[in-house]
Amino acid sequence: MADTLTITDNRTGKTYEIPIADGTIRATDLRQIKAGPDDQGLATYDPAFMNTAACRSRITFIDGDRGILMYRGYPIEQLAERSTYLETAYLIIFGELPTATQLQQWVREITYHTMLHENIKKLMEGFQYDAHPMGVFLSTVGAFSTFYPDAKKIFDEKSRLKQIHRLIAKVPTIAAYAYRHSIGRPYVYPDNDLSFTGNFLNMLFKMTELKYQVNPVLERALDVLFILHADHEQNCSTSAMRNIGSSHADPYSSMAGAAAALYGPLHGGANEAVLRMLTEIGSVANVPAFIKRVKGGEGRLMGFGHRVYKSYDPRAKIIKQTADQVFEVTGRNPLLEIALELERIALEDEYFISRKLYPNVDFYSGLIYQAMGFPVEMFPVLFAIPRTSGWIAQWEEMLLDPEQKIARPKQIYTGARRRDYVPLPDRQG
Numbered sequence: 001m002a003d004t005l006t007i008t009d010n011r012t013g014k015t016y017e018i019p020i021a022d023g024t025i026r027a028t029d030l031r032q033i034k035a036g037p038d039d040q041g042l043a044t045y046d047p048a049f050m051n052t053a054a055c056r057s058r059i060t061f062i063d064g065d066r067g068i069l070m071y072r073g074y075p076i077e078q079l080a081e082r083s084t085y086l087e088t089a090y091l092i093i094f095g096e097l098p099t100a101t102q103l104q105q106w107v108r109e110i111t112y113h114t115m116l117h118e119n120i121k122k123l124m125e126g127f128q129y130d131a132h133p134m135g136v137f138l139s140t141v142g143a144f145s146t147f148y149p150d151a152k153k154i155f156d157e158k159s160r161l162k163q164i165h166r167l168i169a170k171v172p173t174i175a176a177y178a179y180r181h182s183i184g185r186p187y188v189y190p191d192n193d194l195s196f197t198g199n200f201l202n203m204l205f206k207m208t209e210l211k212y213q214v215n216p217v218l219e220r221a222l223d224v225l226f227i228l229h230a231d232h233e234q235n236c237s238t239s240a241m242r243n244i245g246s247s248h249a250d251p252y253s254s255m256a257g258a259a260a261a262l263y264g265p266l267h268g269g270a271n272e273a274v275l276r277m278l279t280e281i282g283s284v285a286n287v288p289a290f291i292k293r294v295k296g297g298e299g300r301l302m303g304f305g306h307r308v309y310k311s312y313d314p315r316a317k318i319i320k321q322t323a324d325q326v327f328e329v330t331g332r333n334p335l336l337e338i339a340l341e342l343e344r345i346a347l348e349d350e351y352f353i354s355r356k357l358y359p360n361v362d363f364y365s366g367l368i369y370q371a372m373g374f375p376v377e378m379f380p381v382l383f384a385i386p387r388t389s390g391w392i393a394q395w396e397e398m399l400l401d402p403e404q405k406i407a408r409p410k411q412i413y414t415g416a417r418r419r420d421y422v423p424l425p426d427r428q429g
């Protein structure tokens with residue numbers, strides 16, 4: 001017998017059989033439950049999508065209770081240890097690990113699309129010197145839609161592939177230009193001899209030397225961080241990407257919206273907020289007082305807690321190991337002691353235990369970024385670069401899914417009932 005849910009409506013005495021598939025019922029199946037002819041049918045109310053699946057996806061699997069994260073079935077731990085960011089991006093977008101030839105071709109395509117149009121450079125020069133790099137990043141990604149009008153052909157597979165190459169390849173260049181702009185240094189053009197992350201470091205930190213020497217430990221550490229951030233199923237920014245894309249906007253416009261969603265301190269801005277929090281705490285001695293304030297409702301312990309993970313975020317575990325390797329090269333970040341003490345106290349404290357609050361991906365990533373020489377404003381941008389592959393994969397999956405339509409949630413109207421317009425002289429108060 002098929003799985004069904006039997007619902008008895010006490011208002012009418014009627015009974016309904018609602019099919020259950022994949023642990024869900026279809027919200028539209030509830031519409032048939034009506035108390036009268038004018039009743040539009042039962043709907044579900046789910047602010048912040050706490051318990052609603054909005055799509056079927058084959059990209060990323062998360063088991064939040066067990067701390068499991070897999071891209072296309074491959075455990076994140078294996079990818080972080082054995083893959084590269086570009087190979088993982090290929091996997092996420094195309095669904096399978098590439099063959100040697102496919103990988104070579106993919107890396108070549110990305111390498112040859114890293115340059116920005118000179119007018120993009122001029123556009124970026126228009127920002128104030130103290131413009132937040134994430135604001136610059138998302139505006140520039142949005143502006144891309146005017147440079148590549150062919151991107152509007154979203155149902156043309158060839159055109160989509162072209163935009164995919166452009167997006168993956170150009171986001172590090174935009175990020176690097178945004179950074180160089182903020183410190184008043186000339187932009188550095190991409191170097192095709194370097195790896196994806198090596199070239200990114202070159203565009204950020206090259207000075208007057210003829211060839212930038214990439215530190216292999218930092219290059220690999222950044223690549224691992226990029227792998228860890230590449231996708232995370234239906235989070236706030238990915239949902240934004242899918243929602244905007246569902247109106248058939250081009251991928252650049254959709255991604256500008258996704259990047260805007262990532263900018264917020266509860267999402268991709270959290271790593272920046274963690275660093276500000278650690279700096280504000282100032283010393284290990286101040287940690288207990290800070291925890292007390294958090295428990296009293298005065299602010300949050302940034303980098304802790306997750307909507308999905310109710311155990312240690314598997315990405316945070318890998319990042320902690322990466323941090324050790326980076327600190328061997330750069331020296332220990334003095335804020336690390338404060339972070340370790342915060343984690344130690346929080347993991348023993350009833351407030352955090354009962355709410356299942358554990359370190360998330362952002363708790364340690366900022367410490368690594370800072371040790372590598374990135375200013376805190378760049379942290380959300382460092383999240384956006386690799387997340388581009390996840391956003392694109394999710395956008396394409398949404399476009400090609402015959403069940404998807406333009407996204408349009410329902411509402412429960414709680415405002416005033418019908419009333420007549422009052423002329424200005426007759427209004428009270």
Ligand code: CMC
Pocket residue numbers: 232235265266267268270294299300301302303304305306307308355357360361362
């Ligand atoms: N510090 C202190 N208390 C917290 C925290 C925190 N970081 N996170 C959640 N809580 C408490 C919250 O006050 C609530 O307590 P109560 O039941 O007494 O009202 C309870 O835990 C449940 O919180 P919630 O806000 O209902 O949980 P949520 O699933 O809506 O929020 C979250 C998830 C990530 C937004 C939240 O945990 C948070 O604000 N964390 C800090 C910001 C952060 O680190 N964000 C990065 C997320 S990982 C990277 C990414 O994917 O973007």
